[in-house]
Amino acid sequence: MQIGELSERAGVSHRTIHYYERLGLVKPAEREGTxxxxxxxxxxxRLEKIAALKxxxxxxxxxAAVIDLYFEDANGIKGKERVLEILEAQLVNADAQLDELxxxxxxxxxxxxxxxxxxxxxRRT
Amino acid sequence: MQIGELSERAGVSHRTIHYYERLGLVKPAEREGTxxxxxxxxxxxRLEKIAALKxxxxxxxxxAAVIDLYFEDANGIKGKERVLEILEAQLVNADAQLDELxxxxxxxxxxxxxxxxxxxxxRRT
DNA sequence: CCTAGATCTACACCCAACGTCAGGTTTAGG
DNA sequence: CCTAAACCTGACGTTGGGTGTAGATCTAGG
Structure with a gap:
């Protein structure tokens, strides 16, 4: 699938996909020469998950720091402690947000x- | 109280207060001439409420569209239907956010x- | 083979929500 | 009365998350 179809199916512009790629959020299986x-x-x-997290x-x-957790093989993830830290911080945050909400x-x-x-x-008066 | 004290007590900069004033979020009881x-x-x-809504x-x-609801006398509020609409939209939103969260x-x-x-x-290996 | 339509890169620009800087005015305390 | 500290305004800079546009390249269908 090319970027146009992906863009349409995920509901984001192709410019946004380019932008996300620069930030390391998505990467294509890019054809070599072309x-x-x-x-x-x-x-x-992946793009849908990004939207949800947003x-x-x-x-x-x-x-970017956690997205791979959802799509890579968990055994392959580097810096598990770091990821764990991030997740735990997000959990605290989510709890606070839930209370406030x-x-x-x-x-x-x-x-x-x-x-x-x-x-x-x-109305009565 | 001057802007410095307000700024400190509300935990926002004085430039932020100026900015909010331009947007109609806060207004001082400004001394006439000076x-x-x-x-x-x-x-x-009011600033704390703004932070919470943020x-x-x-x-x-x-x-800006709803802040007065929290601080004006309710009987004085113009366009009650409009305010009601905004509140109901926010409620739907809050429910969705709760689910997602x-x-x-x-x-x-x-x-x-x-x-x-x-x-x-x-660690075991 | 040729052209329309899809993509490419790069740079510029946009909006929200501020922060920084500069230069001028006002107030309060000794 | 004088000066430091607080305040003022306006213009410009910044960050996050993109969008617009130009000019070039690629692909696919007739």
Whole structure:
């Protein structure tokens, strides 16, 4: 698959794929002589995983540090202690984010109720 | 309180406060002639709320759209329907984020376990 | 074989959210 | 009253995460 198809299937522009490649987030099985990049199915999954990690608020360099964990053979991963550190830091972070998000949601719900009451009241008068 | 104290207490730089003011996120009870900005206690709370909303991934313009909800008298709020819409959209968003974050956490935990096993195994050999 | 359409590289530019710098004004304390 | 410390504004720089564009090259279908 060429970059155009990958781009379409993963929902990112080909410019973004080039950019990610420079940052070491994705790499094609590039055809030797020509310059054209060719990708396999795994590349689609990889870009989707990157998008998911981005939604969680990770920066691209942080994603680069752990993305291989999801796609390489685990036995081949270098610097396991370092990866472990990163994962544990992310876990702490995720917990904090969960707490904050839960509180935010409670806040939101009470504000929504308040707004609905105010609107209903305004309608009655 | 002047901008220096506010800055220190809220944990943001004075340039950030200037920037937020331009975006309509905060406004001082500015002394008329002089140019110096003076703030009250509410300003500290307001900056803290802004920081909290930022941590949830809202952009500054989105925060600007709802921040008054937290500090103005609710009866004085204009465009209640619009505010309600924004809040409900944020609620949907927060739910999605919660789901994603929960799944991410599960993932993280299983990866941490895997890493720990690999490290222990490497140590034994 | 030839051309349209897909890709290539490189550089420039964009936006958000600030930080830095410079030069001028205001305030507070001795 | 005088000066250091705090404050002001405006212009420019920076980082992260990209997008736009130009000019050249490659590939595929008629």
């Amino acid at each position: 310059g054209y990049r060719y990708y396999d199915e795994v590349a689609v999954k 939604r969680l608020g990770l920066r691209l360099d942080e994603i 839960t509180a935010f949601k409670r806040d939101l719900e009470s504000n929504i109720t308040r707004m609905q009451e105010l609107i209903a009241q305004a | 140019g110096y900005r003076y703030y009250d206690e509410v300003a500290v709370k 941590r949830l991934g809202l952009r500054l313009d989105e925060i 929960t799944a991410f956490k599960r993932d993280l935990e299983s990866n941490i376990t895997r890493m720990q096993e690999l490290i222990a195994q490497a």
